[in-house]
Amino acid sequence: MGIQITPSMLSADFANLEAEAARIAGADWLHVDVMDNHFVPNLTIGAPVVEALSKVARQPIDAHLMITEPDRWAPGYVEAGAQSVTFHIEAAQAPVRLAREIRAKGARASMALRPATPIEPYEDLLPELDMVLLMTVEPGFGGQAFLDVCLPKIRRTRELLDKHGGDIWLQVDGGVSADTIDRCAEAGADVFVAGSAVFGAADPDAMVAQLRSRAEQHAPSR
Ligand code: DX5
Numbered sequence: 001m002g003i004q005i006t007p008s009m010l011s012a013d014f015a016n017l018e019a020e021a022a023r024i025a026g027a028d029w030l031h032v033d034v035m036d037n038h039f040v041p042n043l044t045i046g047a048p049v050v051e052a053l054s055k056v057a058r059q060p061i062d063a064h065l066m067i068t069e070p071d072r073w074a075p076g077y078v079e080a081g082a083q084s085v086t087f088h089i090e091a092a093q094a095p096v097r098l099a100r101e102i103r104a105k106g107a108r109a110s111m112a113l114r115p116a117t118p119i120e121p122y123e124d125l126l127p128e129l130d131m132v133l134l135m136t137v138e139p140g141f142g143g144q145a146f147l148d149v150c151l152p153k154i155r156r157t158r159e160l161l162d163k164h165g166g167d168i169w170l171q172v173d174g175g176v177s178a179d180t181i182d183r184c185a186e187a188g189a190d191v192f193v194a195g196s197a198v199f200g201a202a203d204p205d206a207m208v209a210q211l212r213s214r215a216e217q218h219a220p221s222r
């Protein structure tokens, strides 16, 4: 798989999610941020909204669960229609079982890491996963500044993924924009979440195209 752009619906108009999804026809996925006010200090939307959006959107849904107890709740997001479900490793009790359950229900299984969580302890989990999400801001809110301190971890994660082979995607999330996507792509990310950059643009779909083209230009040849 090549470069993919996954706009975050957190920065879209929650009163018009169907229309907002239609404004970004060029997006590969819709990134939906689920927050429970426990794992992060913010409360957003849950499975019923994912279910409603999945029925009207043309793009598949990439659910990012910033919640405690993902072991209990994540499988329900596959049932709600998400085709990719990301749980935070800091919150998962049994990540291998959880990833297998997500896959068995028919979705891609993905593991997210907060900025200060290292990837190395989880190397052996990689074969259980379809994607690794590296947060490039502290999770909880859109519109925060990109944390350059995360770049070395993106590079190290890319090396681990290449070493293991297969086709595990590497997603970055937080502060990704036309100003920061080049260095994320250079470091080896291939799936890019962007919320405020896309929905804050005069033409969100043109921004999706611009982000894709920048990432393609800056991706290392592999
Ligand atoms: C933050 C969320 C992100 C957020 C990104 O906790 O996981 O997906 O919406 O928003 P921007 O692109 O504005 O940083």
Ligand code: ZN
Residues within 6 Å of the ligand: 008, 031, 032, 033, 064, 173, 193
């Ligand atoms: Zn997110």
